[in-house]
Amino acid sequence: MTFPKLKKSLGQNFLKDEFYVSKIVESFNLKETDTVLEIGPGGGALTKRISGKVKKLYAVEIDQRLIENLENKITDDDFVLINEDFLKFDLVANIAEDNIKIVGNLPYHVTSPIIFKVMELASEVNKDKLKIQSLTIMIQKEVAERIVAKVNTKAYGVISVFTRFFCEPEILFDIPPEAFFPKPKIVSSIIRFNFSVGNGNLQKVEDMSFFRKVVKTTFLNRRKMLRNTLKPFIEPELVKSVEITKRPENLSVDDFINLSNEIFLK
Ligand code: SAM
Numbered sequence: 001m002t003f004p005k006l007k008k009s010l011g012q013n014f015l016k017d018e019f020y021v022s023k024i025v026e027s028f029n030l031k032e033t034d035t036v037l038e039i040g041p042g043g044g045a046l047t048k049r050i051s052g053k054v055k056k057l058y059a060v061e062i063d064q065r066l067i068e069n070l071e072n073k074i075t076d077d078d079f080v081l082i083n084e085d086f087l088k089f090d091l092v093a094n095i096a097e098d099n100i101k102i103v104g105n106l107p108y109h110v111t112s113p114i115i116f117k118v119m120e121l122a123s124e125v126n127k128d129k130l131k132i133q134s135l136t137i138m139i140q141k142e143v144a145e146r147i148v149a150k151v152n153t154k155a156y157g158v159i160s161v162f163t164r165f166f167c168e169p170e171i172l173f174d175i176p177p178e179a180f181f182p183k184p185k186i187v188s189s190i191i192r193f194n195f196s197v198g199n200g201n202l203q204k205v206e207d208m209s210f211f212r213k214v215v216k217t218t219f220l221n222r223r224k225m226l227r228n229t230l231k232p233f234i235e236p237e238l239v240k241s242v243e244i245t246k247r248p249e250n251l252s253v254d255d256f257i258n259l260s261n262e263i264f265l266k
Contacts, residue, residue, distance in 0.1 A: 003043070003069065004063075004065040004066065006181075006182065007063065009109070010062060010063055010107055010109075011040075011106070011107025011108045011109050011110070012042060012063070012107070013180040013181070013182060013183075013184045014042050014043045014045060014180060014181055015045040015046065015105060015179060015180055016045070016179065016180060016181045017178065017179035017180075019179075020175050020179040021045050021046060021049060022049070023173070024046060024105070024138065024175070024190060025046060025049045025050060027136060027172050027173070027190050027192070028050070028101065028103045028136050029101075029134075029136075030050065030053060030054050030101065031054070032053065032054065032055065033054075033055055034054045034055060034100075034101055035054070035055055035056045035057075035058075035095070035097035035098075035099065035100045035101070036050055036054050036056070036057045036058070036100065036101050036102075036103060037057075037058040037059070037060065037091070037095070037100055037101070037102045037103070038050065038057065038058070038059040038060070038102075038103050038104050039060055039086045039102065039103070039104035039106060039114060039137070040060070040061060040062070040086070040104050040105065040106060040107055041059040041060075041061050041066075041070055041081075041104075042061070042063075042066060042105070043066065043069065043070075044069070044070050044073045044074060045105075046103070046104070046105060047059055047070065047073075047074055047079075048073060048074055050103075051074045051076045051078060051079045052076045052078065054078065055078060055097070056078050056080070056097055057076075057078055057079050057080070058080045058082060058094075058095060059079070059080070059081050059082065060082045060084055060086045060089050061081065061082070061083060061084075062083075062084065062085045062086070064083055067081065067083050082094070086110075086114060086117075087110060087113055087114065087117060091121060091130055092121075092129045092130045095130060098130065098131045099131045099132075099133050100130070100131070100132055100133060101132075101133050101134050101135075101136070102118055102132060102134070102135045102136075102137075103135075103136050103137065104137050104138070105137070105138040105188075106137050106138060106139050108139070108140055108184075108186075111139045111140065111143055112143070112159060114137075115135070115137075115139075115147075115159075115163070115193075116162065118132060118135045118193075119135075119162070119163065119166045119167070119193070119195075122135070122166065122167075122193075122195040123166055123202055132195055133194075133195060133196050134192060134193060134194050134195060134196065135192070135193040135195070136172075136190065136191070136192045136193075137190070137191060138175060138188050138189070138190050138191075139188065139189060139191060140186050140187075140188060140189075141174055141186065141187040141188055141189040142186070143159070144171050144189035144191045145171070145189075146159055146160060147159055147160060147163050147169050147191060148160070148169055148170065148171055148191070151249070151250065151251065151252045152249060152250055153249070154249070156249045157219055157222070157249070158215055158216055158219045161215050161251075161253055161256055162212075162215070163193065164253045165201050165253050166193070166195065166201070167193050167194055167195050167197070168194070168197075169191055169192065169193045169194075170191070170192055170194075171189050171190070171191050172189075172190040172191065172192055173189070173190055174187055174188065174189050174190075175187070175188045175189070175190070201253065201257065204257050204261075205257055205260070205261065206260070206261045206264045206265060207260070207264050210260055210263075210264045211256065211257065211260040213260075214233065214256065214259060214260040214263065215248075215256055215260075217229060217232065217233075218230070218248040218251075219248045222247060222248055222249055223247065224247065225244065225245050225246065225247055226239070226242065226243075226244045226245075226246055226247070226248070226259075227244040227245060229248070230244065230263075233263050234263045234266060238266070239259065239262065239263070240262065241255070241258040241259050241261075241262040242255050242258065242259050
């Protein structure tokens with residue numbers, strides 16, 4: 001089989017440096033008893049190091065052209081390959097095991113929707129259906145920094161608030177462009193989201209979609225004070241939970257929860 005031409009549109013930068021492949025797989029902290037789901041196995045660099053060492057490995061790859069090669073390369077009984085878009089893949093219906101670890105070297109163009117999908121699934125609401133222990137992934141360094149950014153910093157934004165709502169993510173280490181083929185223009189980071197310590201934030205929010213709307217709307221104009229950006233929701237002078245002279249980057253997750261609850265209940 002001749003290996004297909006890699007597609008930039010699918011974020012196909014494959015790991016070629018064995019040192020980093022080992023380091024990344026080590027960072028997944030896998031045990032023999034684990035069920036693992038890999039997003040985007042690609043040429044199988046990470047997959048072949050994981051398969052055979054865990055109880056079960058699911059891998060979801062969108063590109064049909066890569067499937068045959070993966071099937072030939074990885075023949076362990078614990079391996080289940082699924083040719084589907086991860087964003088459309090129904091984890092609850094297709095994964096029988098509980099307490100899974102999700103890993104992968106993510107395609108850059110769909111990093112945020114993938115993270116949001118996993119966080120939603122890992123949230124308290126869905127815990128009865130499928131328990132996700134952690135998500136350890138390689139993403140663009142700049143996005144990883146925005147995710148872990150602290151309140152009152154320039155990098156703090158919608159993605160920092162939403163991820164902090166569900167867990168405390170941590171950046172583990174960086175990977176240089178030289179570790180990939182083709183070589184990307186950006187530096188990547190491994191970031192871990194640990195969902196095993198549940199935070200009670202979901203219980204605190206009156207209406208989740210309204211909370212999201214308030215966070216997104218206020219950050220659309222991140223330089224403007226709440227006094228201006230809250231107008232579509234409420235007469236800003238009526239707000240009591242936060243100071244309306246603040247900007248969205250000055251509000252912690254708790255502030256956003258209190259603010260959205262206050263407006264929602266008025
Ligand atoms: N894991 C391999 C590695 O580290 O060398 C490949 C990583 S590459 C950055 C991303 C992989 O995700 C590609 O194989 C690409 O085809 C696949 N991919 C892109 N979009 C996807 C999606 N929506 N669902 C599943 N896989 C996807």
